[in-house]
Amino acid sequence: MKxxxxxxxxxxxxxxxxDLPLLPINAxxxxxxxxxxxxxxxxxxxxxNARRIVCCNQLAKHWGVEKSLSLSTALAICPELIVFxxxxxxxxxxxxxxxxxxxxxxxxxLLDNQSLWLELSGCEQxxxxxxxxxxxxxxxxxxxxxxxxxxxxxxxxxAKLLCGDIFHQxxxxxxxxxxxxxxxxxxxxxxxxxQQQHFKQLGWxxxxxxxxxxxxAISKRFTSELIDTLQLLxxxxxxxxxxxxxxxxxxxxxxxxxxxxxxxxxxxxxxTLLQRFCHYLMARQCLCNxxxxxxxxxxxxxxxxxxKLSDSQHSWSSLLQLSRLQLERIELPQSIEKISLFxxxxxxxxxxNFDLFGNQLxxxxxxxxxxxxxxxRLGIKALSRVTTxxxxxxxxxxxxxxxxxxxxSQHQFSVTQQPxxxxxxxxxxxxxxxxxxxxxxxxxxxxxERLCSNWWQSEQQRDYYLASDNQGARYxxxxxxTNRQWFLHGFFA
Numbered sequence: 001m002k003x004x005x006x007x008x009x010x011x012x013x014x015x016x017x018x019d020l021p022l023l024p025i026n027a028x029x030x031x032x033x034x035x036x037x038x039x040x041x042x043x044x045x046x047x048x049n050a051r052r053i054v055c056c057n058q059l060a061k062h063w064g065v066e067k068s069l070s071l072s073t074a075l076a077i078c079p080e081l082i083v084f085x086x087x088x089x090x091x092x093x094x095x096x097x098x099x100x101x102x103x104x105x106x107x108x109x110l111l112d113n114q115s116l117w118l119e120l121s122g123c124e125q126x127x128x129x130x131x132x133x134x135x136x137x138x139x140x141x142x143x144x145x146x147x148x149x150x151x152x153x154x155x156x157x158x159a160k161l162l163c164g165d166i167f168h169q170x171x172x173x174x175x176x177x178x179x180x181x182x183x184x185x186x187x188x189x190x191x192x193x194x195q196q197q198h199f200k201q202l203g204w205x206x207x208x209x210x211x212x213x214x215x216x217a218i219s220k221r222f223t224s225e226l227i228d229t230l231q232l233l234x235x236x237x238x239x240x241x242x243x244x245x246x247x248x249x250x251x252x253x254x255x256x257x258x259x260x261x262x263x264x265x266x267x268x269x270x271x272t273l274l275q276r277f278c279h280y281l282m283a284r285q286c287l288c289n290x291x292x293x294x295x296x297x298x299x300x301x302x303x304x305x306x307x308k309l310s311d312s313q314h315s316w317s318s319l320l321q322l323s324r325l326q327l328e329r330i331e332l333p334q335s336i337e338k339i340s341l342f343x344x345x346x347x348x349x350x351x352x353n354f355d356l357f358g359n360q361l362x363x364x365x366x367x368x369x370x371x372x373x374x375x376x377r378l379g380i381k382a383l384s385r386v387t388t389x390x391x392x393x394x395x396x397x398x399x400x401x402x403x404x405x406x407x408x409s410q411h412q413f414s415v416t417q418q419p420x421x422x423x424x425x426x427x428x429x430x431x432x433x434x435x436x437x438x439x440x441x442x443x444x445x446x447x448x449e450r451l452c453s454n455w456w457q458s459e460q461q462r463d464y465y466l467a468s469d470n471q472g473a474r475y476x477x478x479x480x481x482t483n484r485q486w487f488l489h490g491f492f493a
Contacts, residue, residue: 015154016120016168018098020148023114025055026094031090031269040056040063042065053067054086095114099244102137105137134169156241267320285349287346291342294341422490427487444465445465445466450463465478475492476492
């Protein structure tokens with residue numbers, strides 16, 4: 001019995017072809033809040049002065065509607081047919097979005113008009129096997145209600161020829177793939193009508209009939225185009241398609257020519273854009289620090305809205321909540337035609353933390369979430385916090401800054417004994433009869449402790465002392481090295 005060989009060679013390429021037969025339909029209805037369900041749907045395009053069907057769903061096909069039919073014929077066959085005009089720009093945007101999802105599963109993604117390829121060899125290690133990888137990829141497509149079929153092969157063209165009407169949930173055995181490829185009809189092979197007629201005359205019907213012939217035998221009967229195709233099929237020539245690579249900046253928009261007239265109606269397109277944005281973040285393995293909304297009216301000036309985050313985010317629901325809170329504070333144009341989302345400030349996504357027993361540790365987000373909500377409702381300048389600085393002098397060692405400002409580290413003061421209550425400005429201390437006076441005579445308990453300023457700023461030195469009065473109150477005082485003047489800087493509790 002012949003042993004079946006699986007895909008287990010590290011040097012062996014494994015290509016997954018993803019066909020998107022309903023991409024024109026998916027692209028049109030993806031931005032609809034209430035898309036038509038269980039209805040015959042068709043997409044039409046103007047071809048040779050006639051509107052013809054370019055894509056239709058399964059329900060429309062049951063009625064007899066098919067590609068290339070004129071719109072009038074299609075409506076005569078199926079009066080309940082729901083018709084949309086083709087939007088190739090939205091198709092391109094949706095394909096880019098699906099490529100972003102695919103990029104999370106493979107670093108090698110190729111794009112075509114209504115399809116994409118993923119090179120999977122070695123990627124299964126990140127998902128604990130090919131079965132889990134394909135299952136997760138399928139779930140991503142299902143969550144967006146995208147119809148997709150797949151094929152698996154050693155080369156991109158082989159995977160395309162082996163594409164069926166299913167989404168593979170597991171990787172087929174190598175022998176099965178080889179047998180399926182050999183038995184594939186020549187009608188699926190990219191070729192001209194003349195070449196197909198020549199195949200029939202020679203009695204060839206399958207791809208295997210061609211693969212059994214030598215390069216010399218084929219070159220004598222056919223042009224170089226067929227030879228190039230066979231080289232692509234065998235992997236002897238690279239597939240020259242667009243390779244997907246995420247952009248360093250994110251921009252996406254949704255247009256509504258009819259206009260949006262209420263803030264509540266904005267939430268659905270904003271949610272859609274944020275979900276696309278989070279796919280982008282996951283593909284690039286990063287978090288966002290700031291994002292900008294832009295609302296453009298039919299007539300008049302646009303309005304912008306910036307969401308600045310105290311802690312980096314990648315959750316679309318959290319970002320939508322913050323956007324909604326800030327949306328309440330701004331005035332929008334009467335009618336909005338276009339909504340866009342932009343982000344160019346990112347931070348690296350941290351690795352997952354696990355405890356001793358392998359359970360993922362959850363980070364507490366209560367504080368940052370509260371700060372972001374208050375900023376969204378009250379404005380970025382409404383909240384501030386005290387931060388420490390790398391300065392020797394105490395009055396310079398802390399500052400008031402925005403809560404959204406990133407703090408690299410918390411600096412420690414260089415003195416060992418420091419009161420919590422500091423004067424906003426050091427007050428001069430009188431010195432007479434060889435005694436220091438601040439309302440009462442002061443006695444030095446301990447010190448000095450010398451602090452020096454940064455040499456490139458000034459050459460200032462201070463000697464700090466701990467002093468007390470006759471009632472036990474404690475004071476933090478210092479003497480300037482330049483003029484020998486004494487100052488009170490703070491009080492101890």
